[in-house]
Amino acid sequence: MPDNAASEKPRTKHAHLIRPALGEFGRHELAILGAPCGRIKELAARLVPLLSDTLRVAYVDADHAAGDDAAQGGSGGQDVMLQAGAAAELTDKITFTRLDVKRPLDRFSQPELLQYQNLVLVNGNHFRAAQQLVILDLAKPVEKKLDRLTNVRALLLPEGVTEIPAYLQTHLGEVSVPVLPLHDTAAIAQLILEEWRAAAPPLRGLVLAGGRSQRMGQDKGKLQYHGQEQRAYAAELLAPFCQDVHVSCRPDQVVELEYAGLRPLPDSFTDLGPLSGILSALRLDPNAAWLVVACDLPFLSADTLAHLVQHRQPARLATAFQSPENEWPEPLITIWEPASYPQLLRFLSLGYSCPRKTLINSDVAVLPAPAPQELRNVNTPAEAEQVRQELE
Known part of the structure; x- marks a missing residue:
């Protein structure tokens, strides 16, 4: 018998999944x-x-009448x-x-x-x-x-x-x-x-920081605008509003995030862009609502997050800000309720990986942003330099 046999984890037939807290027909x-x-x-x-x-x-x-009719040899209320x-x-x-x-x-x-x-x-x-x-x-x-x-x-x-x-x-x-x-x-x-x-679901936080940052040419989560890496800055912004905060990441980023004192959440859904992180969070805890923000929002403030949390509508699939550029909801500063999990998976099964498309076609609350300029994200080196100049 190999020396390491005793330390090997026992095999399990099924994946360990947290199941939604559903009753016979629904959550409540x-x-x-x-x-x-x-x-x-x-x-x-x-x-x-x-x-x-x-x-x-x-x-x-x-339907009593349909049952009685069927028992007597009728159609049981069935249409033609x-x-x-x-x-x-x-x-x-x-x-x-x-x-x-x-x-x-x-x-x-x-x-x-x-x-x-x-x-x-x-x-x-x-x-x-x-x-x-x-x-x-x-x-x-x-x-x-x-x-x-x-x-x-x-x-x-x-x-x-x-x-x-x-x-x-x-x-x-x-x-x-x-x-x-x-x-x-x-x-x-x-x-x-x-x-x-x-019984409203608890609020947990998620910083999206697992992208490839191809347009930036370097990891956007590691850029500094406020004297610390953006992924850490965003996590600190979320902390007062959430019971805990995770940083969405690729598996190869886990060690560096732990070393930085952050709580990594490696993607269990891969190659789906921001949807990878959102689905991975909902898989981790399908009974929580997740306050999700992208790591590339250097102007985002605690006041804007407080406004979103204060106006949260747990009866809707999500609560989001309206994009400053159009009438559509902004998916990367959004509270995703537990009901969003099956809806996001539904859209994925239909071939759509865009979280915004899910929001547009679902029952969501869309709020005017109190400070629309704070929703501006940064994707290129030129944009990053412009932000640094504005923040000086």
């Missing part, structure tokens, strides 16, 4: 149960108008094309789009279909969800569904109900759960919004 989901289906849907319909100004809300339910054998039918309904597919829901397709929704309300009589709202309707007690009550966020009392059943008190144990009147839609919506805001 609430099953409503404890009442007949009609009452559950009625509550959801009351809540949506109070939530939709802030969040993209989806509702998940089952599906009955004829089509696997899917995409219909532009003018005011909305509908996709009917002969594809069962499963633990992979459910979050895939609803991945861009901020909140998913679920009919808990038919489906499970990571969190629950429980209606104490005497016509539909949850005594036989206690296994579904894994994280109860509120108990909702219909008119005339004043006590929590003993079996439910025992199940909840020492957990303190808010108790609200079922008719108080505003209070229920406020609770949902407060919990959603409290």
Whole structure:
């Protein structure tokens, strides 16, 4: 046996990947149960108008009529094309789009279909969800569904109900759960919004410094405009706003960055330009939002970064500044939310590696830059010299 055999790492069948913190249908989901289906849907319909100004809300339910019809030998609600054998039918309904597919829901397709929704309300009589709202309707007690009550966020009392059943008190144990009147839609919506805001992803920082700097002729991250290398200067700018800051780099840059006291994040996606660093960060932590800045922005200030963070909109795919040169979002001074990860991968699968194209074609917040001149990047030796003269 070789001498180094004991020190070799055991082989693993699969790559070690951090998985997104998804429930059955999304990152933030609430099953409503404890009442007949009609009452559950009625509550959801009351809540949506109070939530939709802030969040993209989806509702998940089952169709009783279609199921009964199918059980009796009918088409189960299928349109003529599906009955004829089509696997899917995409219909532009003018005011909305509908996709009917002969594809069962499963633990992979459910979050895939609803991945861009901020909140998913679920009919808990038919489906499970990571969190629950429980209606104490005497016509539909949850005594036989206690296994579904894994994280109860509120108990909702219909008119005339004043006590929590003993079996439910025992199940909840020492957990303190808010108790609200079922008719108080505003209070229920406020609770949902407060919990959603409290669960906003943490902010981590990323300096993009892994490019080849071909136009500059030397590493742009090593240039100095403020008495230190730009990659270190940018990392210091990000630090007050982020729980930690990484410097995106090529694998051959790791040692020099560690020696410089920086935290390297070698690209695990390669040859994609800035997208390499953004995707590598989201792969490292798909449950964080990443505040990303390029290393070649010598005029960037803490005030501008503070403005971006203060106006962050976690319900959108990203928060970006508008480019000073056009109306498009600037991708290299942007907060990329966790929902951006599958969207960036989607565009990559379609042959696009430009982060700006993803922003342009997604639901993002675009802010006017408070100091547009700070978004000016430096790509050539002549531009670098001009910057030094301006900063003197």
